[in-house]
Amino acid sequence: MAVSSATAAERLSGWGEPHLRIEPRTAEDAARVAAVTSLPRDFSTAEPFEARLAGAATHFDRRTRVPFSLPAANLRPELGLDFAVGNGLFKKLWVEAPTATTASDGLGPLFNGRGCKSCHIRDGRGHPPENAEDFGVSMVLRLSVPKAASDLPLEILAYLNNAPEPFYGAQLQDKSVAGLAAEGRVRVDYAPESVTLADGTVVELRRPTYTIHRLAYGPLHPEVQTSPRIALPMIGLGLLEAIPEADILANADPEDADGDGISGRPNVVWSLEYEQWMLGRFGWKAGQPTLAQQNSDAFYHDIGISTPLLAAAWGDCTKAQVDCRAAPHGESGNAEGREIPTAAMDLLTFYTRNLAVPARRNVDDPQVLEGKRLFHEAGCASCHRPKYVTHRLDGQPEQDFQLIWPYTDLLLHDMGPGLADNRPEAAATGREWRTPPLWGIGLTARVSGIETYLHDGRARSLLEAILWHGGEAEPARDAVSEMPAAERDALLKFLNSL
Numbered sequence: 001m002a003v004s005s006a007t008a009a010e011r012l013s014g015w016g017e018p019h020l021r022i023e024p025r026t027a028e029d030a031a032r033v034a035a036v037t038s039l040p041r042d043f044s045t046a047e048p049f050e051a052r053l054a055g056a057a058t059h060f061d062r063r064t065r066v067p068f069s070l071p072a073a074n075l076r077p078e079l080g081l082d083f084a085v086g087n088g089l090f091k092k093l094w095v096e097a098p099t100a101t102t103a104s105d106g107l108g109p110l111f112n113g114r115g116c117k118s119c120h121i122r123d124g125r126g127h128p129p130e131n132a133e134d135f136g137v138s139m140v141l142r143l144s145v146p147k148a149a150s151d152l153p154l155e156i157l158a159y160l161n162n163a164p165e166p167f168y169g170a171q172l173q174d175k176s177v178a179g180l181a182a183e184g185r186v187r188v189d190y191a192p193e194s195v196t197l198a199d200g201t202v203v204e205l206r207r208p209t210y211t212i213h214r215l216a217y218g219p220l221h222p223e224v225q226t227s228p229r230i231a232l233p234m235i236g237l238g239l240l241e242a243i244p245e246a247d248i249l250a251n252a253d254p255e256d257a258d259g260d261g262i263s264g265r266p267n268v269v270w271s272l273e274y275e276q277w278m279l280g281r282f283g284w285k286a287g288q289p290t291l292a293q294q295n296s297d298a299f300y301h302d303i304g305i306s307t308p309l310l311a312a313a314w315g316d317c318t319k320a321q322v323d324c325r326a327a328p329h330g331e332s333g334n335a336e337g338r339e340i341p342t343a344a345m346d347l348l349t350f351y352t353r354n355l356a357v358p359a360r361r362n363v364d365d366p367q368v369l370e371g372k373r374l375f376h377e378a379g380c381a382s383c384h385r386p387k388y389v390t391h392r393l394d395g396q397p398e399q400d401f402q403l404i405w406p407y408t409d410l411l412l413h414d415m416g417p418g419l420a421d422n423r424p425e426a427a428a429t430g431r432e433w434r435t436p437p438l439w440g441i442g443l444t445a446r447v448s449g450i451e452t453y454l455h456d457g458r459a460r461s462l463l464e465a466i467l468w469h470g471g472e473a474e475p476a477r478d479a480v481s482e483m484p485a486a487e488r489d490a491l492l493k494f495l496n497s498l
Contacts, residue, residue, distance in 0.1 A: 017245055018274045019290045023392040029401075033389040036403055039381065043373035046363040053439045053498070054236055054357035055390075055402030067358045068123040068235050068440065068447050072398045075354055086351025089344055090116045090123075094303055096177040097330040106330020106339030108304035109180050110173035110317055113137045116348075119231035119302065123355055124440075124447035126231030128208070128457040129188055139457065140302065141172040141186050141210065142227040144423060149223045159270040161287050161426040165224055167217050169316035171301045180323060181216035188228075190458070195467050198482040203467060208458050217321055225423040225430075228456040229284055233447075235440050236406060237282070238353030241291055242390035242399040243410070245279050251385060251409045262382045262472050264411030267434070269426045272296075272309045281410050284455045285425040286434040292349050299340060306331060306339045313339065354398055357439050360405075362497045371494025374487055378479035383435045383472070385409040407438035407498065416470020419454065431471060442496035462495050463488070 025033070040047055052058040057072035064070060071083045093114045097105040113119050119126050119138040126138025143165040150163035157163055164170040168183050176182040190206035197203065210228055212220065249266060256263045267280035271289045280286035288294040296309040304315030306329070313329035314321075334341040340348075362368050375381060384407040393400045412432040422430035433455060441462070445451045451460055459465035469477040480488065 020242065020391060021394040023394055025392060037387050037389060039376065043369050049403055050405065051360045051363045053360055053405045054239055055404050057239065057356055057398055057402060058359050059356040060359045066122055067443050068233060068355065070356045072354045072356045074398050076397065082347055082350050083354055086347040089348040090351055094305060097328040102330065102332055106305055108177045109314060109324045109327040110176050110183055111304040112140050112173055112175060112302045114303065120234050122447050123234040125233050125444060127448060127450050127452040128230060139228060139230045142229060142423065143168055143170060143172055144225045145221045145223050161269060165221050167318060167320045168220065169318050171316055172212065173316065177327065180327060183217060184212055184215040187211040187213060199484055201485065203463060205464055205467060206458055208456055227421040227423040230452065230455065230457040233440055234352055235355050236357040236437065237291055238399050239390055239402060239404050240281055240406060242393060243388045244391050247388055248279065248410050252411055260382065261475060264383065264409055264413055267412055267427045280426060284433060285428040286410060286412060287425045291352055295345065295349050295352060307345055308338055308342045311338060358443060360497050367490045368494050368497045371490035374491045375494055379476040383409055383413055384438055405439060408435045411435060414471035415473060418468055418470045438495065438498050440498065442498050462492055
């Protein structure tokens with residue numbers, strides 16, 4: 001492959017969205033979409049269909065104990081079994097090879113969790129360790145080195161999001177199969193930082209520091225880059241995948257041409273499946289273009305399972321980890337010679353594509369409506385774009401032409417030095433993060449049993465998360481800081497209604 005020096009926009013030009021079977025919108029469609037996705041002007045009442053965050057896919061089960069684990073409400077009945085089998089694969093705990101259960105072996109040899117639900121608790125977000133030494137599951141530490149410091153050939157580096165750390169790979173695996181040493185451990189410590197709001201309220205933030213120790217395979221590269229990441233919620237992913245690329249790019253303003261201080265940029269990443277550049281949509285820095293690739297990357301790096309897209313049986317083990325690469329693998333259980341073959345990956349991806357978004361609560365509550373007005377006036381909606389209409393899709397009625405309310409633009413934004421991990425990822429800089437969707441955020445504590453927000457879970461409340469915003473989001477953060485308590489409470493009640 002030749003090295004490409006094209007810009008992100010040039011790389012996207014003309015590629016399209018090959019993972020979707022798109023039916024073109026008519027002029028009538030375009031007019032309807034423009035009207036229904038315009039920002040509100042009247043905050044005295046809820047907008048039509050506002051409770052249906054995921055359109056017809058929204059579920060309204062108020063009493064379920066697993067509000068992030070239900071199928072899309074419009075899932076075709078004949079596909080219920082596919083969803084259930086995909087759920088079973090998502091819950092599966094993998095075991096080390098060799099075993100008699102060849103469909104479930106191949107774990108590791110180095111890994112972070114034994115299954116998808118080890119990190120995605122009840123299909124929700126993960127959290128950082130509850131004590132300094134117990135890094136545990138639902139958070140991982142990404143590793144890389146600057147591409148200029150890597151000894152990989154340029155024709156390979158050009159298509160990688162990051163250059164892996166030469167001894168430890170792209171992620172620090174803190175667990176291992178019997179007889180093999182885990183790569184290391186991570187300690188997290190927090191330093192308190194107090195912020196005083198305009199009305200005198202004091203909010204205590206916590207700034208994390210990460211220390212890597214017990215390294216089993218020698219010292220890290222002197223220019224190592226690290227980034228702690230908690231697992232993201234699984235809801236609505238198929239609908240995010242179905243948002244038209246053109247509608248996402250329409251919100252991009254990398255040079256801030258309109259002078260509003262918001263400079264959203266697309267991340268552009270290489271598709272292993274389609275061998276072309278595509279818009280990044282998934283992950284904290286929009287580093288993955290499709291659900292299929294996102295799922296494959298998680299299997300490979302988090303669990304050490306080979307997939308049709310990432311075929312090495314040893315997962316993230318580097319050439320320096322000779323014993324890891326020589327360890328038994330689980331590729332004998334199917335004709336494809338992969339620890340999870342195509343049919344199983346397709347079912348798991350179907351499951352992740354069709355997890356429902358819960359309906360909003362209290363959309364007509366006067367305090368919620370006031371909070372919504374403040375959300376827009378503070379400028380939060382500049383990045384947390386409320387709504388889209390998905391593509392018209394052939395063969396995907398669950399995602400077809402739905403009005404959805406994810407509250408994201410799926411673009412990269414400079415969030416300032418306070419949140420910077422100083423680790424680039426594809427086109428994203430070390431200060432940029434993808435705007436995370438807000439749908440379902442008010443159910444975080446109910447689903448996960450704990451509230452932790454931002455990429456590393458440092459924020460223990462939505463207010464803390466807001467106060468960490470910097471860079472392009474600094475004016476919005478300051479607007480919230482200056483609100484009287486009653487307005488701040490209304491804003492938070494609106495967020496908790498999502």
